[in-house]
Amino acid sequence: MASHAIQIKNLYKIFGPRGRDYVEQVRNGLSKTDLNVKHGHVLGLQNINIDMPAGAITVVMGLSGSGKSTLIRHVNRLIDPTAGEVLYDGVDVCKMSESELRAFRRHRTAMVFQKFALLPHRTVIENTIYGLQIQGVSREESEKKGRHWIARVGLDGFENHYPNQLSGGMQQRVGLARALTNDADILLMDEAYSALDPLIRVDMQSVLLDLQKELKKTVVFITHDLDEALRLGDQIAILRDGKVVQQGTGQDIVLHPADDYISAFVKEVNRGRVIKAQTVMKPIAGEQSSMRIPGEMTLEIAAKQMTEAGLSNAVVVDQSGKPIGSLDLHSIITAMVTPTSHLTASMVAA
Numbered sequence: 001m002a003s004h005a006i007q008i009k010n011l012y013k014i015f016g017p018r019g020r021d022y023v024e025q026v027r028n029g030l031s032k033t034d035l036n037v038k039h040g041h042v043l044g045l046q047n048i049n050i051d052m053p054a055g056a057i058t059v060v061m062g063l064s065g066s067g068k069s070t071l072i073r074h075v076n077r078l079i080d081p082t083a084g085e086v087l088y089d090g091v092d093v094c095k096m097s098e099s100e101l102r103a104f105r106r107h108r109t110a111m112v113f114q115k116f117a118l119l120p121h122r123t124v125i126e127n128t129i130y131g132l133q134i135q136g137v138s139r140e141e142s143e144k145k146g147r148h149w150i151a152r153v154g155l156d157g158f159e160n161h162y163p164n165q166l167s168g169g170m171q172q173r174v175g176l177a178r179a180l181t182n183d184a185d186i187l188l189m190d191e192a193y194s195a196l197d198p199l200i201r202v203d204m205q206s207v208l209l210d211l212q213k214e215l216k217k218t219v220v221f222i223t224h225d226l227d228e229a230l231r232l233g234d235q236i237a238i239l240r241d242g243k244v245v246q247q248g249t250g251q252d253i254v255l256h257p258a259d260d261y262i263s264a265f266v267k268e269v270n271r272g273r274v275i276k277a278q279t280v281m282k283p284i285a286g287e288q289s290s291m292r293i294p295g296e297m298t299l300e301i302a303a304k305q306m307t308e309a310g311l312s313n314a315v316v317v318d319q320s321g322k323p324i325g326s327l328d329l330h331s332i333i334t335a336m337v338t339p340t341s342h343l344t345a346s347m348v349a350a
């Protein structure tokens with residue numbers, strides 16, 4: 001069965017005329033700096049292995065120059081790898097013929113950009129259906145689809161406005177409507193929200209999460225913002241100097257940062273929004289609370305519900321409703337304020 005997953009395997013990208021000649025040396029430890037200083041080539045990506053599951057949001061995070069854009073551009077082969085594979089449904093995108101690639105890009109992938117890339121002299125509806133028009137879809141059908149998605153991103157009534165009549169957040173909604181109108185399985189979003197004001201940005205994250213519940217696209221989302229990564233990412237891969245330094249769920253990364261680089265990233269994070277009830281619960285002992293909370297609930301929400309109910313204890317239940325542990329306000333607060341290195345093993349039995 002087609003699964004629309006993306007797998008990146010042993011991927012290397014070395015920019016420069018003789019990139020291939022240096023792959024072996026990079027494999028054997030030649031650093032980005034040495035490759036540049038001694039050989040005048042730029043190490044873009046090295047030995048990238050990431051499975052991006054179908055229907056999930058994979059976030060790629062890292063500082064400027066770490067290789068995020070280079071990586072996402074491999075997914076629709078705007079960049080050819082120096083070595084390695086990019087598999088979609090098990091097919092190597094890098095081996096597709098020109099016509100296969102064109103069809104893949106048009107029908108399977110859609111990009112959402114930071115700068116929106118809207119055509120200024122076209123209205124919202126015309127921008128939204130531009131891709132379908134190019135594909136030769138009838139005006140009637142493309143308008144029907146376009147209007148549907150414009151409404152779904154919350155722009156009902158703005159169909160005939162021009163981009164410069166819209167705020168940044170609204171323009172980004174048009175960008176999203178345009179991407180969704182193409183009906184692609186894969187959404188590629190490179191710093192799509194980075195230029196937006198903080199509140200608008202959170203709004204747009206909500207729009208994406210709401211749509212995703214129903215659409216289940218395979219989303220590759222690039223950001224250098226940890227809060228955004230934690231909110232959106234079903235899984236997160238962190239890049240540094242073209243290498244994956246850690247990948248896992250947001251909770252994995254916050255609780256067990258792989259090195260100092262990542263610790264520095266996660267230091268300021270609101271841990272209550274990331275750590276789940278089941279991660280810090282204790283064995284059930286004594287009298288049981290009347291309150292039930294799901295194991296997947298974050299501590300912040302659990303704490304809020306417990307305080308509102310005037311309770312200091314709750315029973316944590318699994319998906320079938322079976323009790324699996326007990327949670328009290330004290331351990332919630334401890335987990336929210338304690339640096340990872342001071343949490344005891346039993347507290348982080350993730």
Ligand SMILES: Nc1ncnc2c1ncn2[C@@H]1O[C@H](COP(=O)(O)OP(=O)(O)OP(=O)(O)O)[C@@H](O)[C@H]1O
Pocket residue numbers: 015016042043044062063064065066067068069070071224
């Ligand atoms: N066409 C190119 N030729 C040479 N070097 C390049 C090219 N494109 C990217 N690079 C280099 O590859 C590395 C990764 O760049 P990339 O643009 O992927 O980083 P990024 O993580 O997207 O950064 P940012 O957050 O600034 O967008 C950088 O060292 C960059 O200078």
Ligand SMILES: [Mg+2]
Pocket residue numbers: 068069070
């Ligand atoms: Mg970039």
